[in-house]
Amino acid sequence: MTTDLRELRDAEWDGWFDKVDLAFGGVHEPPEGRALWRERTEVARSFGAWADGDWVGTAGAFSFWLTVPGGDRVAAAGVTMVTVQPTHRRRGVLRSMMRHQLADVRARGESLAVLTASEPAIYGRFGYGAATQELRLGVDTLRLAPPDLPGIDGVRLRLVDPAQSLPDCERVYEQLVPTRPGMLARRPGWERMGVYDPESERDGAGKLQCVVAEVDGEVRGYARYAVNPEWDHAGPCGAVRLRQIDALEPVVYAALWRYLFGIDLTSWVSVRGRPVDDPVLHLVADMRRCGIEVRESLFVRPVEVGEALAARTYLTPVDVVLEVADPFCPWNEGRWRLSGDAKGASCARTTDAPDLALSVRELGSAYLGGFALSALAAAGRVQELRPGALQAASVAFGSDVAPWLPHGF
Incomplete structure (x- = not known):
């Protein structure tokens, strides 16, 4: 059975949203709520998997600005309405949709993708890390x-x-x-x-x-x-x-x-x-x-590692080389030198020896200051390669107030 990814057309929204309802238990949204979601839907950012004349997968995104440590706002794709019909599980449909969406987010110039997860275990393999708690x-x-x-x-x-x-x-x-x-x-x-x-x-x-x-x-x-x-x-x-x-x-x-x-x-x-x-x-x-x-509440996924890390500030001065693993978005893989403080930061490619090794998922978890790099290291998810680098970076990545997602999407 052939499955193709296809962009949503305006006139197809009702059928597409019906599949979202079905995947979340088949309880239909009341007309008023359906109208609100229709108004919020950015059709140009919505697509799905198409097979035998019907939607078998859906995905979309909202255009947000996300506050980052330091108070600046960063363009972020709010990933939403991600579903796969039970007839098409374990066929790579979700993976292909996630890959397509992250490439689109990058093409739009957004350095972050964020989501809330009905099943959190799903999204770690696509580079999303739990970043806030509620x-x-x-x-x-x-x-x-x-x-x-x-x-x-x-x-x-x-x-x-x-x-x-x-x-x-x-x-x-x-x-x-x-x-x-x-x-x-x-x-x-x-x-x-x-x-x-x-x-x-x-x-x-x-x-x-x-x-x-x-x-x-x-x-x-x-x-x-x-x-x-x-x-x-x-x-x-x-x-x-x-x-x-x-x-x-x-x-x-x-x-x-x-x-x-x-x-x-x-x-x-x-x-x-x-x-x-x-x-x-x-x-x-x-x-x-x-x-x-x-x-946990909000999951964060750096789409452009250098831009994302340079967009926030840091509690204490930091100068660290990060060895980043990101096989799902290979343009992020490699070594990045992050230098910054409470006034600003830069993050660029480097050939210098790495101080810390981690995946993009851990960067997502630490990005807003909600989870310490030291805690992730204690779980074996961050490796210290230069003595002292972990503590310094962990403090710098922190936030004086807890990060918080005020509402879902």
Whole structure:
């Protein structure tokens, strides 16, 4: 059976997206959500594997700008909607799509590809490394005192319509993008995904609500949430399902959390996708009552090693020769001299003796500062070839704040 890679045509989107739905369990996206994904789809970056007059594989990408250590933004392809139908597994379909896509990313001048993985074990062989982590919290609001900071009573809170508040909330988000590696600067329209609230996905909770926090009449933070009412023999024990929370100052963040603690008929707040250094852990007296879980989130793949490493800054001065293995994208293989500090960096080919040996996957994991090169070396995935090189490079690659992906794609 012949399988060919083919670019998506505009009129074919419905059939192509049907295959995405089918691969993820066959539960069709509600019409509103389908329309949102249709608007977000960049048809020129979408393609698939074609056999016997139908799609047997799909893949696409979104055009993002990714914040890197130092606060600059780097063009990145947000890999998405990657599927292979079960009739065509283990025939090289995924490999051919990944190879085609990375060549296209390179041709577009993007030095990074990023993705979130439904099955993380798949993507390491294509050079993607887990680069950020996320917290999942279940905060016990009955046993913990609500957050309190000086000036908290000066923050005004207002319940607003989630859709109508989008411009104010997006201005807050945009100001936060440069402050943390891993955050996405997105094209207009993406903010609408944050208020998409189909009843079929509420899991028993009520409709989406939004509270904004104002200081001197200006919106400085917001929280989107829904309440899941529950009762037991002792009375109400509902949950606040927190969807998003952003704030520009600590006192505003504390005020939003104090509000969430005080919602009637609830006894806990659950939230996913928070940074691992979330300040809420230090706004409460007992972290153990926050039900902390950690998992990986964003996967990063350097597509042009030299450009990617030169695009970020480094916590401490670094001068290291990296022996990079990348058989999937052989243009990256070989030795690279990275020289940089907190002001900038350069990375170029060299014939000098290597100091560290690693694959492009490890570079992806270390790139945003979320995983230390020393930790990867302890797992046997980075080899130190010059004594002292590992510690110096590991510190330099770090980030003073944890990298964080604010939302999926």
